[in-house]
Amino acid sequence: MTFDYDLFVIGAGPGGLAAAKKAASYGARVAVAEKETIGGTCVNRGCVPKKLIVYAADFALRDRIVHNYGWNECQRHFDWTIFMKSVYQHVEHINYSYCEQLQKAGIDLIWERATFVDPHTVDLDGRKVTADKVLIAVGGKPNKPNIPGIEYAITSREMFHLPYLPKRLVIIGGGYIGTEFSSMMHALGCEVTVIEVDGMILSGFDDDIRSCVQQSLSKRGIRFILNSTVQEITLCDDSLLVTTAGKSQETVTADTILVATGYTPNTKNLGLEKAGVELGEGGAIKVNEYYCTTQKNIFAVGDCIGRVQLTPVAKAEGIACVNTVFGNKPQKLNYDYIPSAVFSRPEAASVGMTEAKAREKLGESVECYCTNFQTLLYALTPENEPTTVKLVVDSASGQVLGAHMVGEHAADIIQSLGVAIRKGITKEDLEDTIGIHPTAAEEFLS
Ligand SMILES: Cc1cc2nc3c(=O)[nH]c(=O)nc-3n(C[C@H](O)[C@H](O)[C@H](O)COP(=O)(O)OP(=O)(O)OC[C@H]3O[C@@H](n4cnc5c(N)ncnc54)[C@H](O)[C@@H]3O)c2cc1C
Numbered sequence: 001m002t003f004d005y006d007l008f009v010i011g012a013g014p015g016g017l018a019a020a021k022k023a024a025s026y027g028a029r030v031a032v033a034e035k036e037t038i039g040g041t042c043v044n045r046g047c048v049p050k051k052l053i054v055y056a057a058d059f060a061l062r063d064r065i066v067h068n069y070g071w072n073e074c075q076r077h078f079d080w081t082i083f084m085k086s087v088y089q090h091v092e093h094i095n096y097s098y099c100e101q102l103q104k105a106g107i108d109l110i111w112e113r114a115t116f117v118d119p120h121t122v123d124l125d126g127r128k129v130t131a132d133k134v135l136i137a138v139g140g141k142p143n144k145p146n147i148p149g150i151e152y153a154i155t156s157r158e159m160f161h162l163p164y165l166p167k168r169l170v171i172i173g174g175g176y177i178g179t180e181f182s183s184m185m186h187a188l189g190c191e192v193t194v195i196e197v198d199g200m201i202l203s204g205f206d207d208d209i210r211s212c213v214q215q216s217l218s219k220r221g222i223r224f225i226l227n228s229t230v231q232e233i234t235l236c237d238d239s240l241l242v243t244t245a246g247k248s249q250e251t252v253t254a255d256t257i258l259v260a261t262g263y264t265p266n267t268k269n270l271g272l273e274k275a276g277v278e279l280g281e282g283g284a285i286k287v288n289e290y291y292c293t294t295q296k297n298i299f300a301v302g303d304c305i306g307r308v309q310l311t312p313v314a315k316a317e318g319i320a321c322v323n324t325v326f327g328n329k330p331q332k333l334n335y336d337y338i339p340s341a342v343f344s345r346p347e348a349a350s351v352g353m354t355e356a357k358a359r360e361k362l363g364e365s366v367e368c369y370c371t372n373f374q375t376l377l378y379a380l381t382p383e384n385e386p387t388t389v390k391l392v393v394d395s396a397s398g399q400v401l402g403a404h405m406v407g408e409h410a411a412d413i414i415q416s417l418g419v420a421i422r423k424g425i426t427k428e429d430l431e432d433t434i435g436i437h438p439t440a441a442e443e444f445l446s
C-alpha cells in the first residue's frame, strides 16, 4: 500500500517539531498538522514568554538594591501593554523562523486540527491524508479543579494575554507555574496569595530547596495559604472572593485568579479509539519504552504521554522515537538525571535524587552536604538573600546522586553539573576540581 507520507506528526510543539526534523533528515516524507501556532505551549504560552516576564521582573528586583551600589534613585514606570507587545513580536519571530526551518527541510506544514479516521488515515477538516507512521505530539492542557465558580479563574494561557496587571492576584497551586507567576507578578507590583494543598510549595523538589524558595518569597511579601484548597469562588461587585477549605478557612479577595494545579494530556476528541490507541492513567497515551502506542504504526511523545512535562524531554523523546523508527538506531531514554529549574526569584534547580528519594532507596548510606550563604551581590545591601547548595551523596561509593540549588544562576549551574553527575562523578571528584572565584558555583566544590 502506498501512503501520502512516511510520517504524519500531529502537533507542532517541541516534541512534534524535533521528531519531524529528525525524520526528514533520514529522508522520510513528513507532514506536520498544527491547529494553533507553531512552537506549541513552550514558544507561545510557556517557557519563552514566561522567561521574558521573569527578565522584566528582574529589573524591578534589581531596582530595590541599586542605591547600595551607588546608583541614584530614578523614577521608572513599567508598562505591561508595551512590554507584552515586544514579547509577542519576539514569539512571532520564532514562529516565522520555525516555519522556515520546516520549509527548508521539505516538511509539509498543514494548519488544521487532525483527528484519526483509522490507524493510517487522519482527517484534516474533511480532507483525508494517509501515512505509514503517525506520531501524536498534541501536548497537554491546564487542569481546572471542579470547584463552584472555577469559571472565574484563568489559566497560565490567559495570563499571557492580561490587558493590564491585576492589583490582587490569587494563585491556586504552588507548583512550577504557581511559584514562577507568584514571583514575577509580585515583583511587577501585584499583591499575591498562593493557595497550595500541600504543606510546602514545589512538591517533588528537595525539602531544603522547597523551604528556601518559600521562605524567600514569603519574606518578599507573597502570602502562602498551605495545606488548603479552594472551596468556592464567587463574584462580588467588581471583585472575586476565594473561600479556602482545609487547614485555613478564610476568604481572600482577588481581581484575577490563576489556576495552576497541573497539566492533563490533551487526548480528548482525537479519534484515538478509531486508531486503536489506548489511554492510561489520567488520559495519558500508553506507550512502550520506544514510544510505540498500543497500535504498532502509531507513536506518541511529549506532554501527552504524561511522563515528564518539560520541553527538553519532549524533544528528546521525539528524537529517540524517530531514531528508533526511521534511523535504525533503537534508543531508550534515561529519565534519571533530567535537570529542571523553577524560574522564580530566587531561582531553584535540581538534578538527580532528592535527599528523601535517596534515603528511601539507599537508607543510612546517604550523606548530604547543604550550605547556606550570602552571595557577594548582597554583601553591600541590608537584604538577606541566602543561596543554598546541596549535594546528595552515597557515602559507600562517594557517588553524587543529586545536586540542588537555590540562588542566582541556579539553572545554568545545575545544567552543567548534571553532565558530570550523569557520568557518575564522586564527591571527591568535585573536591579535586578547581573552582572559579568569586562565584556561587564554587561552593559545590568544597
Ligand atoms: C506557563 C508554562 C511555562 C513553562 N515553562 C517551561 C520551562 O521553563 N521549561 C520547560 O522545559 N518546560 C516548560 N513548560 C512545559 C513545556 O511548555 C511543555 O512541556 C512542552 O511544550 C511540551 O511539548 P509538547 O510538544 O509535548 O506539547 P506542546 O508544546 O503543548 O505542543 C502540542 C501542539 O499540538 C497542537 N495540537 C493539539 N491537538 C492537535 C490536533 N488535534 N491537531 C493539530 N495540532 C494539535 C497544539 O496546538 C500544540 O501546538 C512550561 C509550560 C507552561 C504551561
Ligand SMILES: NC(=O)c1ccc[n+]([C@@H]2O[C@H](COP(=O)([O-])OP(=O)(O)OC[C@H]3O[C@@H](n4cnc5c(N)ncnc54)[C@H](O)[C@@H]3O)[C@@H](O)[C@H]2O)c1
Binding pocket: 145, 172, 173, 174, 175, 176, 177, 178, 180, 195, 196, 197, 198, 201, 202, 203, 228, 229, 230, 260, 261, 262, 263, 308, 309, 310, 340, 341, 342, 343
Ligand atoms: N520551569 C519549568 O520547567 C516549568 C514551568 C512551568 C510549567 N512547567 C511544566 O508544566 C507542568 C504544569 O505546571 P503546574 O504548576 O500547573 O503543575 P505542578 O504539578 O507543578 O503543580 C501543581 C500544584 O498544584 C497543587 N494543587 C493541586 N490541586 C490543588 C488544589 N485543588 N488546590 C490547591 N493546590 C492544588 C499541587 O499540590 C501542586 O503543588 C509542570 O508539571 C511542569 O512539568 C515547567
